[in-house]
Amino acid sequence: MLRRTLLAAALVAIALPAEAQRTRLTVYTAFENDQLPVFKQAAEAALRDVEIVWVRDSTGVVTTRLLAEKDNPRADVIWGLSVFSLIRLEAENMLEPYTPKDAMALRPQFRSARDPMTWVGLDAFVSAVCFNTAVARQRNLPRPATWDDLLNPAFRGLIAMPNPASSGTGLLTVAGWLATRGEQAAWDYMTRLHENIAVYTHSGSAPCNNAARGEYAIGLSFDMRAVALKNQGAPIEIIVPTDGVGFDLEAAAIHRGTRQLEAARRLMDFAVSKEAMALYGRYYALLGREDVQPTVQNYPPEFAQRLAAVDFAKVAADRDRILAEWSRRFDAKSAPRN
Amino acid sequence: MAVAAAVTIRPVWSVDDRLLFGVVAAAGSFLAVFLLFPLATLFLESFRDQRGAFVGLANYLRYVETPALVDSLWNSVWTAVLTTVLVIPAAFVFAYAMTRSAIPGKALFRAIALIPILAPSLLPALALIYLFGNQGMLRDLLFGHSIYGPLGIVVAQVFYTFPHAFLILATALSGADARLYEAAEALRASRLRVLRTVTLPTARYGIVSASFVVFTLVITDFGIPKVIGGSFSVLATEVYKQVVGQQNFQMGAVVGVVLLIPALVAFAADQWAQRRQVAVVGARAVPYVPKRRPWRDGPLLVFCVLVAALMIGLVGVAVWGSLVTFWPWNLALTLRNYAFGSFIAEGWGTWWTSVRLSLWTALIGAPLIFVFAYAMERARKGAVLASLVRFLAVVPLAVPGLVLGIAYILFFNAPANPLVFLYGTLAILVLNSIVHFYTVGHLASLTQLKSLDPEFEAVSASLKVPVWRTFAAVILPMSLPVLLDVAIYLFVNAMTTVSAVVFLYAPGIMPASVAVVQMDEAGFASPAAAMATVILLTSAAVKGLHVAADGWLSARTQAWKQR
Numbered sequence: 001m002l003r004r005t006l007l008a009a010a011l012v013a014i015a016l017p018a019e020a021q022r023t024r025l026t027v028y029t030a031f032e033n034d035q036l037p038v039f040k041q042a043a044e045a046a047l048r049d050v051e052i053v054w055v056r057d058s059t060g061v062v063t064t065r066l067l068a069e070k071d072n073p074r075a076d077v078i079w080g081l082s083v084f085s086l087i088r089l090e091a092e093n094m095l096e097p098y099t100p101k102d103a104m105a106l107r108p109q110f111r112s113a114r115d116p117m118t119w120v121g122l123d124a125f126v127s128a129v130c131f132n133t134a135v136a137r138q139r140n141l142p143r144p145a146t147w148d149d150l151l152n153p154a155f156r157g158l159i160a161m162p163n164p165a166s167s168g169t170g171l172l173t174v175a176g177w178l179a180t181r182g183e184q185a186a187w188d189y190m191t192r193l194h195e196n197i198a199v200y201t202h203s204g205s206a207p208c209n210n211a212a213r214g215e216y217a218i219g220l221s222f223d224m225r226a227v228a229l230k231n232q233g234a235p236i237e238i239i240v241p242t243d244g245v246g247f248d249l250e251a252a253a254i255h256r257g258t259r260q261l262e263a264a265r266r267l268m269d270f271a272v273s274k275e276a277m278a279l280y281g282r283y284y285a286l287l288g289r290e291d292v293q294p295t296v297q298n299y300p301p302e303f304a305q306r307l308a309a310v311d312f313a314k315v316a317a318d319r320d321r322i323l324a325e326w327s328r329r330f331d332a333k334s335a336p337r338n
Numbered sequence: 339m340a341v342a343a344a345v346t347i348r349p350v351w352s353v354d355d356r357l358l359f360g361v362v363a364a365a366g367s368f369l370a371v372f373l374l375f376p377l378a379t380l381f382l383e384s385f386r387d388q389r390g391a392f393v394g395l396a397n398y399l400r401y402v403e404t405p406a407l408v409d410s411l412w413n414s415v416w417t418a419v420l421t422t423v424l425v426i427p428a429a430f431v432f433a434y435a436m437t438r439s440a441i442p443g444k445a446l447f448r449a450i451a452l453i454p455i456l457a458p459s460l461l462p463a464l465a466l467i468y469l470f471g472n473q474g475m476l477r478d479l480l481f482g483h484s485i486y487g488p489l490g491i492v493v494a495q496v497f498y499t500f501p502h503a504f505l506i507l508a509t510a511l512s513g514a515d516a517r518l519y520e521a522a523e524a525l526r527a528s529r530l531r532v533l534r535t536v537t538l539p540t541a542r543y544g545i546v547s548a549s550f551v552v553f554t555l556v557i558t559d560f561g562i563p564k565v566i567g568g569s570f571s572v573l574a575t576e577v578y579k580q581v582v583g584q585q586n587f588q589m590g591a592v593v594g595v596v597l598l599i600p601a602l603v604a605f606a607a608d609q610w611a612q613r614r615q616v617a618v619v620g621a622r623a624v625p626y627v628p629k630r631r632p633w634r635d636g637p638l639l640v641f642c643v644l645v646a647a648l649m650i651g652l653v654g655v656a657v658w659g660s661l662v663t664f665w666p667w668n669l670a671l672t673l674r675n676y677a678f679g680s681f682i683a684e685g686w687g688t689w690w691t692s693v694r695l696s697l698w699t700a701l702i703g704a705p706l707i708f709v710f711a712y713a714m715e716r717a718r719k720g721a722v723l724a725s726l727v728r729f730l731a732v733v734p735l736a737v738p739g740l741v742l743g744i745a746y747i748l749f750f751n752a753p754a755n756p757l758v759f760l761y762g763t764l765a766i767l768v769l770n771s772i773v774h775f776y777t778v779g780h781l782a783s784l785t786q787l788k789s790l791d792p793e794f795e796a797v798s799a800s801l802k803v804p805v806w807r808t809f810a811a812v813i814l815p816m817s818l819p820v821l822l823d824v825a826i827y828l829f830v831n832a833m834t835t836v837s838a839v840v841f842l843y844a845p846g847i848m849p850a851s852v853a854v855v856q857m858d859e860a861g862f863a864s865p866a867a868a869m870a871t872v873i874l875l876t877s878a879a880v881k882g883l884h885v886a887a888d889g890w891l892s893a894r895t896q897a898w899k900q901r
Binding site for chain 2: 026033034036037040053054055056061064065067068072074134135157198199200201202203205206207208209210212213214215216232233234235331
């Protein structure tokens with residue numbers, strides 16, 4: 001009996017240091033706040049001896065921060081950031097090449113063109129319009145069906161949109177317009193839309209959250225947030241404009257220069273595993289792997305048919321120029337923290 | 339011979355003098371490293387480009403040429419002036435009622451008026467959105483105007499700055515000499531004339547001081563315009579946008595310097611006013627005891643009830659909003675918004691970070707500030723160093739938290755700085771908070787020390803008792819209540835502040851007040867209100883403990899004041 005107790009004590013003594021010596025991975029992310037605990041728990045359970053420390057902000061802020069810290073990097077892994085941003089970091093030679101185990105199970109457009117890969121796509125998010133039906137009834141507003149319908153003067157001061165300089169959703173929305181309309185027409189459209197915009201927000205979720213609360217009638221946001229809010233009982237209709245919607249991939253990569261390369265690679269393996277995909281599938285309908293079925297409820301099927309033909313590499317290459325032009329034209333109305 | 343003569347003129351430095359001088363030098367080094375150098379770095383950085391080359395005034399020219407930035411300066415100034423003009427008369431009447439009238443329930447009114455100090459400034463702004471937002475319960479009272487913008491900012495600022503103005507004005511009004519009023523009565527002066535010739539002149543400098551404090555608070559506050567400013571940009575949000583959003587530290591430094599100017603002007607004017615302040619209460623003054631006067635007390639009571647109701651109402655709305663399931667569509671009450679883990683990665687950990695931050699700030703800051711103040715007060719007068727350090731100790735009052743925050747990034751995150759290891763730790767948040775709130779603790783300690791006769795030290799010295807023993811055995815026990823006051827002040831401020839720490843937090847150490855900002859930004863209004871409520875409850879609990887401890891401590895250590 002005593003011997004057994006001692007043995008147990010010895011085992012605990014061995015197990016404890018192992019617990020204490022978990023590898024800390026600093027992970028930069030733009031995943032939604034409510035998803036972070038879910039993904040962290042699953043990854044730590046799967047990898048056992050790894051601890052994930054999130055640094056979370058909007059896409060634009062995380063990207064600027066990564067670029068600013070280039071010489072003195074603090075991130076080990078980037079997990080859940082716009083592919084536009086990762087291609088931009090790739091151009092700065094900031095990504096560590098690594099092909100995760102199941103990477104070939106990903107759809108072709110979800111894979112980096114390099115070998116070994118520099119990034120992998122996890123899921124897609126698509127721009128969506130949240131239309132508050134309660135506010136519409138109060139104010140007698142028509143239901144918009146296309147992007148051009150949003151130019152109706154009846155919506156003046158009632159639309160919230162994410163700022164593309166800080167929000168990935170904002171950038172993909174703008175990228176969609178650029179792809180479907182062409183450069184000049186897209187800027188003309190945004191200039192006219194600007195008249196109806198009440199506020200450009202820092203986060204991509206905020207416009208839909210605000211529309212759901214009825215603070216604004218219309219929020220330009222993305223599919224996952226819109227569906228989640230509708231499922232919570234918000235009086236919103238999710239509108240997928242018939243004239244084409246921009247989309248973006250959430251992707252993952254290893255930061256070059258990480259001191260935890262081994263753990264970072266294992267986290268990349270996990271990020272494209274079936275288990276992780278099933279988690280993304282709770283929120284997103286378009287997943288990187290075809291062999292995993294998304295479980296998200298009430299997702300409008302028309303999204304998949306209306307995707308604009310966005311050229312990721314081109315948008316990534318033009319990102320700085322697009323954002324500078326956007327800021328020059330529209331920044332005065334932007335919500336604090338851009 | 340000439341050499342010997344020169345030596346005899348020099349005063350002899352005792353061991354005590356050396357010790358005190360050493361502590362003053364330590365205080366000087368502390369304030370130099372954690373206040374002066376960062377500010378100097380900020381100033382230099384505003385003249386450099388992104389690669390670090392000197393560019394003269396180029397950044398300032400770009401500032402003046404960017405309409406959005408110039409607009410934000412003007413917006414900041416006029417909302418701050420308007421808030422001051424609104425809040426000072428209201429706080430004056432309230433303070434007048436507390437000090438010069440015989441209305442019942444003064445202690446309760448006082449306690450209620452101080453509530454806003456215990457909450458982050460975002461709390462009133464969140465409450466206003468529930469009341470007057472586009473789906474607000476009282477939205478129709480705005481007749482189609484939007485609460486987002488200057489209107490919301492000014493209303494929330496009035497609420498937030500009210501207790502600060504009230505405290506200063508109440509102090510100014512409490513020192514009344516009853517003989518003046520008796521004389522006025524004997525001369526048959528009208529009430530209005532008494533107000534104009536006796537009451538207002540004694541409070542004149544209090545009014546000046548309170549005005550500048552309110553002005554500075556508004557122009558440097560970040561939380562309120564962030565939550566309710568909509569697309570109305572002010573300096574504080576602009577600097578945040580430059581630094582956090584665009585990582586443009588040079589333009590951030592420029593806006594920081596611009597932000598420093600109005601605060602410095604206000605500070606200088608306040609110093610001037612204080613110097614003009616003559617003692618209105620002489621040694622022979624008779625304390626003024628207000629008598630009952632129904633025609634005066636009646637309206638004052640109504641006014642105080644109104645103010646208290648507004649205070650409680652606004653806080654109540656925020657608390658209620660934090661308990662609502664899905665505002666405004668589903669008003670069933672729930673505690674789900676308090677499960678912070680579902681809205682922000684660090685969840686309740688942010689609250690624990692704030693508590694640790696506040697505890698360390700109070701436990702290290704209060705003794706440090708007091709010992710430094712003691713050395714500055716008792717060190718030999720006339721030394722250049724001592725007067726320089728004394729000046730440094732009041733500078734933090736004029737430095738907005740946002741400016742201090744950026745200055746810290748620029749100074750402590752430079753790879754060449756040997757203190758770079760502090761960056762991204764809780765320690766830098768603690769140090770920043772101590773420096774940010776240094777001056778009030780310093781002035782409180784000085785006031786206490788000046789009230790203790792230097793004879794204590796003189797007698798001890800003649801008995802060959804070293805100064806540190808006198809300090810530990812006599813000065814410290816007598817000053818414990820003040821030390822406790824300073825500690826609580828530091829705790830509450832570290833708990834509620836947003837402005838400096840919003841630039842300095844790192845993964846794993848996000849303070850609760852920053853979590854409020856982040857959750858509000860993501861559109862989670864109810865969880866943001868919930869976190870603000872948790873902060874309010876924490877500060878209130880600590881304040882409650884303070885009141886209890888103070889009674890006990892005074893009974894134990896202040897018996898010597900009684901005869």
